Amino acid sequence: MKNLATYNNVFKESFAIDEQKLVGLKYQDIPEWDSVGHMGLMSSLEEAFNIEMEIDDIIDFSSYEKGKEILAKYNLTFNE
Amino acid sequence: MNNDKMEGQSFGIPEIKAFQQNRYPLLFLDRVENVIPGKFARGIKCFSYNEWFFPAHFEDDPSVPGFIQVEALVQTFLMTFLTIDGFKGEKAMGLTWEKVKFKRTIVPGECLTIEYHLTSIKRGIAKGYSTSFVGEEPACSAEFMVVIPSVMQKFNPK
Numbered sequence: 001m002k003n004l005a006t007y008n009n010v011f012k013e014s015f016a017i018d019e020q021k022l023v024g025l026k027y028q029d030i031p032e033w034d035s036v037g038h039m040g041l042m043s044s045l046e047e048a049f050n051i052e053m054e055i056d057d058i059i060d061f062s063s064y065e066k067g068k069e070i071l072a073k074y075n076l077t078f079n080e
Numbered sequence: 081m082n083n084d085k086m087e088g089q090s091f092g093i094p095e096i097k098a099f100q101q102n103r104y105p106l107l108f109l110d111r112v113e114n115v116i117p118g119k120f121a122r123g124i125k126c127f128s129y130n131e132w133f134f135p136a137h138f139e140d141d142p143s144v145p146g147f148i149q150v151e152a153l154v155q156t157f158l159m160t161f162l163t164i165d166g167f168k169g170e171k172a173m174g175l176t177w178e179k180v181k182f183k184r185t186i187v188p189g190e191c192l193t194i195e196y197h198l199t200s201i202k203r204g205i206a207k208g209y210s211t212s213f214v215g216e217e218p219a220c221s222a223e224f225m226v227v228i229p230s231v232m233q234k235f236n237p238k
Binding site: 027035036040041042043055058059060061062066 | 172173175176202203204205225227229232233235236238
């Protein structure tokens, strides 16, 4: 639960978006999640979870849901 | 020139223009000293009354606009990482400006000395912090995140 709250907060702070709009959110769905926003999001997630993501994972991180799958590789679980 | 050979060097306008793409009337550095690629740069900008903005800011009491002070900080920041091998001449864009503080007014005839420390550069995103001085008096300070789009784009989802 704590990881999910942290994950959601990073999205909310990175894109100034309400939590109810996170489910289903994809790369470039909103103006804030553009190429620059993507790198800011990756940087903030790494800082929040104290991890260093691999290049392929950063490229594959194409949606809110996909991001959870990717972060599971870093031993992060997101129990709702 | 590799990074080791460049460490501690000083650059004037021709070299600054080779490393970064800012140009008159938006180039706000005269000289950069003690460049340590990937770590540090000291920028110097002297403001004479001939600067284009003084007649407008303000006619009866000229001073350097805050955004120009911040831009001088950013341009010093650029010199900490565009001097790294492979980044010379790349375009860079601001991502965040944080903790911007203005501690004194800068007037015609004064020189701003900026000390910029790069804390990280990763996947085309550079982070760092700065302080600046007029003489020994603290002037503006800030923390920036700047991106190099050509590097960053390699990491974007397809």
